[in-house]
Every structure is written in C-alpha cells, then in structure tokens.
Amino acid sequence: MDATTKPLRIPPDMATYAEKHDIFELFQTLVRSLVVDKPADPIQYLIDMLKRENTDVPRVMLLGPPASGKRTIAKKLCEQIGTIHITASNILKDDSDLSRAALEYTEKNQEIPQDLWIKLIQQRLSKADCVRRGWVLEAIPKTREEALCLQEAGIAPEHVVMLQAPESVLIERSLGKRIDPVTGDVYHVAFMRPESAEVAQRLKRPQSLISEDVIYRQLQGFHREAHALQRTYKNCLKIVDADQAHVDVFAQVLTFVLSRHRSSAPYTPxxxxxxxxxxxxxxxxxxxxxxxxxxxxxxxxxxxxxxxxxxxxxxxxxxxxxxxxxxxxxxxxxxxxxxxxxxxxxxxxxxxxxxxxxxxxxxxxxxxxxx
The missing domain is CATH 3.40.50.300 (P-loop containing nucleotide triphosphate hydrolases)
Known part of the structure; x- marks a missing residue:
C-alpha cells in the first residue's frame, strides 16, 4: 500500500478478505452500537460486545391491523427461530418499578406516557434472553412518533413485517375470534379451527370482544398510522397479504426474516x-x-x-x-x-x-x- 498516494490504494485481496469474513458489517455493527449506547469506556464496551456468543440475533417487528393474525404468526415465528416473543401485555408483567408505575396508569384507564413506555420496552429488550436470542415485537410500535422514540433509544429492528388484509375480512375475523384460555392461542370459528377436539371445546370468546363499529374505528386508526410507519421502516420492511392461507402467510414472513439485507459495504461482483x-x-x-x-x-x-x-x-x-x-x-x-x-x-x-x-x-x- 502506497501511503503517499491519496486516496490510499487498498490491495485487491483486502476486499476479498473483508467480504469473506463480513468485516464491513462487523464495523458497521460496532460503530452503530457505540453511537447509540454512548458508553463511558468505548474500548471495554467493544471488547465485551465482541465476547458475546452471538451479536447477530433476530430483531423483528411484526405490525398489522387488528385481527390480521399478528399473535399467531409471532408465536410460530418465535418457535421456529428461537427468539423471545414480546407483547405489550408481557412487558407490563415484568416485576420492576417501571412496570408498577405503568400499571398505575392502566388501572385508571389512562394512557401510559410515551417516555415511560419506551423505557419499559428498552428495559425488557436489554434482558439477557433478548440479548442472547433476539426478539419479536408484536404490534409495537403503533405510531410513527413511537417508532422514532424507539430509534432514539437504540431499538432498531433488522426486519419489519406489516400484515395487511381488506377491512371486510378483518371485521369478519374479529367477530369470529376465539381464544384458548390455557395457551392463549388465537383461533377462528371459520378460518382457523384447532385440530384437537379437546382444544375446540375449551375455546372462549374474548372478554374484550367489541362491536363492528368499534372494530371499524380501530382499523381506521391503524390505517392513519400505517403509511407513516412504512416510511419510517422502508429500508427493512416487507408487506405481507394476510388474506390467504395461514401457512402461506407464515412462509412468506419466515423467508423474509431469515434473509439478510444487502449491505452497503463494497463487494466483488x-x-x-x-x-x-x-x-x-x-x-x-x-x-x-x-x-x-x-x-x-x-x-x-x-x-x-x-x-x-x-x-x-x-x-x-x-x-x-x-x-x-x-x-x-x-x-x-x-x-x-x-x-x-x-x-x-x-x-x-x-x-x-x-x-x-x-x-x-x-x-x-x-x-x-x-x-
């Protein structure tokens, strides 16, 4: 390499080596983590980060309107790739000062403040199981403002899946939804019945089953935010048609989540x-x-x-x-x-x-x- 020439001439075999061992992606991950976390001791932080067994774990956000099948897809996805399923309800179940503070708002039917909610998500995703195995966030975030706050907190997904279906289909699914009280799995009286007769007998109507008018208003609320969320995550987003067989929806989601995004690093064609x-x-x-x-x-x-x-x-x-x-x-x-x-x-x-x-x-x- 000629140090007197600018720009420096990098030997051709350097690019081949870097591409083979994902050197560019490694540097990108390290620099991104430094900028987001801002550790007091950057060198020790990088050493600890490189000592982890796996820094390339799944980080998935699964979004979609009500009754689009998010819960079913998220649970199957976590079983398939071995990640942690994170929902708003299980975040609030954590035994911590933050969760107790948030429950005070929910008990009064008040909205949890944005900054408190972001801290709750950040606290849950920083636990050892999520760091080691990765996570799937179901129905989080709900708005572009929340998505931007998550980005500021350093929560950046590798893959974002948004399920979509016609409103008439979603309303019909909502009215026919049934829940297994033992496992929490979601079924439908027409579209997705359980294979086991024992499970079918214990299915219950959701306690929060609402009218068609309320469902329609919820769908309108989602559609108002959907385009903004798509713009926010456009570089890692896949929109999947949920109005098809469940196995086909899951196959598309799984294929996308297992894929790797094209790196901006130089490569050899x-x-x-x-x-x-x-x-x-x-x-x-x-x-x-x-x-x-x-x-x-x-x-x-x-x-x-x-x-x-x-x-x-x-x-x-x-x-x-x-x-x-x-x-x-x-x-x-x-x-x-x-x-x-x-x-x-x-x-x-x-x-x-x-x-x-x-x-x-x-x-x-x-x-x-x-x-």
Missing part, C-alpha cells in the same frame, strides 16, 4: 451467464464487462489459450479438448487458475463475468470458483 449455443452469451458477457469494468472470462477460450501454450499444462489439456471431454477438466482448471497468467488469475484481483458452454462447464466452474 461475480456474474455467471448460462445459455444454449446461439443465445448470445459471449456478446452479453462482453457488453457487461465493458460497461462495469469487469474481467470477461470464457472458459472455452481460456482452455484453448492454455492448450496453445508450449507448456506442460498445455500438453495436459490438449487431449481433453481434442476428444471433447471437457467435463473431465476440473483439476486442470484449478491448476490453470493458480499457475498461469491468464484471465482467472486477474479475476482473483477483480470482478468478473463468465459464460459457460455446457452443463459440464458449469460443474467445472463451480469447482474452480470454490477452490
């Missing part, structure tokens, strides 16, 4: 073009390489170039090319990659676009790029 003869692979590869400054690799041309060399490697490759047995060449491709000055060696220090001629070449290329 690697493009593989496949297609039958005459499909324009070589032309497209050449145009892509020219536009984005990539190394253009044709495996067939590469092998021919090596075979034309008056070298021991070329002599090894010639019989395979003459007999058309390119599928038997993975070890030779690896040797070519390591021992010659052709395109593969340059590709190690840069991005590349490659196009292949046959399924056998695909196997060769996969072997080549993974070794």
């Amino acid at each position: 690697r493009i593989l073009l496949l297609g039958p003869p005459g499909s324009g692979r070589s032309l497209q590869a050449r145009l892509i390489a020219q536009k984005y400054g990539l190394v253009n690799i044709c495996c067939g041309e590469l092998l021919k170039a090596v075979a034309a060399d008056e070298s021991s490697m070329g002599e090894l490759i010639k019989p395979f090319l003459e007999s058309g047995r390119r599928g038997k060449l993975p070890h030779l491709l690896t040797l070519t990659r390591c021992q010659t000055g052709h395109a593969p060696r340059r590709a190690e220090a840069s991005a590349y676009v490659a196009y292949l001629e046959s399924p056998a070449s695909v196997r060769n290329f996969c072997f080549w790029t993974n070794n």
Whole structure:
C-alpha cells in the first residue's frame, strides 16, 4: 500500500478478505452500537460486545391491523427461530418499578406516557434472553412518533413485517375470534379451527370482544398510522397479504426474516451467464464487462489459450479438448487458475463475468470458483 498516494490504494485481496469474513458489517455493527449506547469506556464496551456468543440475533417487528393474525404468526415465528416473543401485555408483567408505575396508569384507564413506555420496552429488550436470542415485537410500535422514540433509544429492528388484509375480512375475523384460555392461542370459528377436539371445546370468546363499529374505528386508526410507519421502516420492511392461507402467510414472513439485507459495504461482483449455443452469451458477457469494468472470462477460450501454450499444462489439456471431454477438466482448471497468467488469475484481483458452454462447464466452474 502506497501511503503517499491519496486516496490510499487498498490491495485487491483486502476486499476479498473483508467480504469473506463480513468485516464491513462487523464495523458497521460496532460503530452503530457505540453511537447509540454512548458508553463511558468505548474500548471495554467493544471488547465485551465482541465476547458475546452471538451479536447477530433476530430483531423483528411484526405490525398489522387488528385481527390480521399478528399473535399467531409471532408465536410460530418465535418457535421456529428461537427468539423471545414480546407483547405489550408481557412487558407490563415484568416485576420492576417501571412496570408498577405503568400499571398505575392502566388501572385508571389512562394512557401510559410515551417516555415511560419506551423505557419499559428498552428495559425488557436489554434482558439477557433478548440479548442472547433476539426478539419479536408484536404490534409495537403503533405510531410513527413511537417508532422514532424507539430509534432514539437504540431499538432498531433488522426486519419489519406489516400484515395487511381488506377491512371486510378483518371485521369478519374479529367477530369470529376465539381464544384458548390455557395457551392463549388465537383461533377462528371459520378460518382457523384447532385440530384437537379437546382444544375446540375449551375455546372462549374474548372478554374484550367489541362491536363492528368499534372494530371499524380501530382499523381506521391503524390505517392513519400505517403509511407513516412504512416510511419510517422502508429500508427493512416487507408487506405481507394476510388474506390467504395461514401457512402461506407464515412462509412468506419466515423467508423474509431469515434473509439478510444487502449491505452497503463494497463487494466483488461475480456474474455467471448460462445459455444454449446461439443465445448470445459471449456478446452479453462482453457488453457487461465493458460497461462495469469487469474481467470477461470464457472458459472455452481460456482452455484453448492454455492448450496453445508450449507448456506442460498445455500438453495436459490438449487431449481433453481434442476428444471433447471437457467435463473431465476440473483439476486442470484449478491448476490453470493458480499457475498461469491468464484471465482467472486477474479475476482473483477483480470482478468478473463468465459464460459457460455446457452443463459440464458449469460443474467445472463451480469447482474452480470454490477452490
């Protein structure tokens, strides 16, 4: 690295190493935690953070209108990925001074002050189980103001799921909702009945079952805040249609939560073009390489170039090319990659676009790029 040149020239293998070991994401996580938590001793804070068994735990917010299926999806999601299910009710059940202060407001049918509510959420999410296993916040936050307060407190989700369904469907679900008093699971008399007859017999109507007019007003209240919440979490949000089979809704939510967001860190593009003869692979590869400054690799041309060399490697490759047995060449491709000055060696220090001629070449290329 030339320290006299600005900007500093970073060796190409540095980017490859950083991408392989998620160095950029690690620095992003550390800096974000420092800025949010503002520890008195930053060095010791970072050391303690790196000593944790797992700093990359699920942090999910599951939002949606009443009767959209949040509780059912949240419970199944936590069972599947092993995270802690957090709701407004179980936050208030914590035995702490903050929760007791909040209960005084709820007993008087008064709204809990925003700052107290944020401290309660922060207190619950800072406990060891949430730190170690991650969390799923159900129906929190409810407003954009609350979402911004959570961000100021350092509570930032990795994934936000918002369930949506037509109002007529949600009203029908609300009126037919039933609850298992033993487990707290939510069912419906028409859409989601329990498989067990024993569970079906003990289902109860919710004590707070309300009229259709009240449900409609609640839905209107949610819709007023929904667009603002979507803007707040637009970079990590997925909207899921809840008016479909429960298993399909859960599958979409689970797939999204298990996915990783594209990092803003630099990365090395690697493009593989496949297609039958005459499909324009070589032309497209050449145009892509020219536009984005990539190394253009044709495996067939590469092998021919090596075979034309008056070298021991070329002599090894010639019989395979003459007999058309390119599928038997993975070890030779690896040797070519390591021992010659052709395109593969340059590709190690840069991005590349490659196009292949046959399924056998695909196997060769996969072997080549993974070794």
